[in-house]
Amino acid sequence: MATCHQKRCPECKRKFSYANAQQHPWLPFCSERCKVIDLGRWFNGEYAVVEDLTKGHDLKDKVDLDDPDVRDAMDQL
Numbered sequence: 860m861a862t863c864h865q866k867r868c869p870e871c872k873r874k875f876s877y878a879n880a881q882q883h884p885w886l887p888f889c890s891e892r893c894k895v896i897d898l899g900r901w902f903n904g905e906y907a908v909v910e911d912l913t914k915g916h917d918l919k920d921k922v923d924l925d926d927p928d929v930r931d932a933m934d935q936l
């Protein structure tokens with residue numbers, strides 16, 4: 860029986876499931892689209908300029924670093 864993990868996408872807040880990290884390389888996001896959106900924010904400096912002042916937004920606060928699949932995905936960034 861295949862393992863099925865459930866997560867909530869930090870970008871669009873939708874719940875999604877995946878079988879394993881190898882088949883879901885855009886973790887911790889639900890899709891490649893959300894990953895690109897989030898990385899685009901970083902490159903544009905939006906987090907540093909805008910969100911830092913309001914919420915102290917940080918990617919490390921948004922993802923579950925205790926999850927080995929998430930850590931694998933972060934290492935691949």
Ligand SMILES: [Zn+2]
Nearest residue numbers: 868871889893
């Ligand atoms: Zn998403």
